Amino acid sequence: MRIKKILNNNAFITRNENHQEIIVIGKAIAYGKHFNDEIDENKIYKTFEPVSKGDRKLILDMINDIPVSFFQIAKRIVDKANQDSKIRLTDSVYIALTDHISSSVDRAKEGLFLTNQFLWEIRSYYPKEYDLGMWAIKLIEQECQVKLPEDEAGFIAIHIISGELGNRLDDFREVIKFIKKVTSIVTYQMSIDVDKESLDYNRFVTHLKFFWQYMMYKNEKKSIGDLSNDMLKIIKGKRIEAYECSLKIKEFIKQTYNYELNNEDLLYMTIHIARITENSEEN
Structure with a gap:
């Protein structure tokens, strides 16, 4: 790796094989160096390649202002x-x-x-x-x-x-709001105090986060764990209350986000609610 432009003792610019600009940062990595000198790659902390114009300006400003x-x-x-x-x-x-x-x-x-x-x-x-x-x-x-x-x-x-979340900080607030509302529906509909420290609730929250991202941005759907045994319980109708709670959540999502839960969405939602309910009843 050769220096094309020195920014300061700790940073320089070079180019990759596609002639794209790369910004390289490392303690004293460019100290005593000159144009086209080779550098010790073991000193590299971070490389940015390639960078947008906005990120380039931000990085260059930070290099000058931040240790x-x-x-x-x-x-x-x-x-x-x-x-x-x-x-x-x-x-x-x-x-x-x-x-x-x-x-x-x-x-x-x-x-x-x-x-x-x-x-x-x-x-x-x-x-x-x-x-x-x-x-x-x-x-x-x-x-x-x-x-x-x-x-x-x-x-x-x-x-x-x-x-x-793809660098969408506003989404953080929206996801929190979504999880709170769905949890409140479960708490009210199932007449339980949800144990928010439990593994089952943590899985439910993880499912809701992935579901929200898919609903809003059509990201890849992800499921948590092997739920085949739980599916069998649902099919046999052992947790009809959890299914009815899922229907309430389906109605909320339809009204708020104009998104229609399909049968698979309902099934996974029901399974997680059933798990939370069983956990709460045991406690």
Whole structure:
């Protein structure tokens, strides 16, 4: 890899085999280097290729304003999301995460902290992303010698969620609203207190998130686990109440989103509701 333009000691521009521009970041990676020099690829923290005009300007501004260490912290968070949680994130999330980490550390040093109004929802509906956020703030505290509140774990989780939703941050609020409403229908219709810490409820929420994305954007449908035994119970009519609850949810979705649940949608919704009900009755 050869340097085509030096941005600063920690960043330079090169091109790939298709002559597309690549921005490369690494601590002191371009120090003492010149045009067309080869670089040590072991020093690379992150490459952006190819980048849009909007992202290019944002990255270049950040390179000049933000210490390279924050890029490295963001990369470690993104790598952990990929490796441990199998969450695939876009470069735009990496950029936003780097910027947020830099800002949160600056605020912490001044004793200024923001309240995360979605913290409860993130803990309840996005536990995997919340746990990643908690791991991230411990990493930031260790690397930057600052103490961050739990709210910051929630903000980092939101950036991760945004990446999962295709960088549509507004969708996060809409998904939360959708899950809350469907849960309230189940609670009222089935006359139960839903155990939101249970594995069955977590599976139900995961199903609702995937369903919402399919309903809104026609993404690939995904089902959670082997439900064949539960399907047999439903076919035998053992959980008619759960099916009737699904019909109420179908009516809500039709009125609110103008989307008609098909038989498969109803079946999966019924199965998850039946599981939650059984869990609550046992407790």
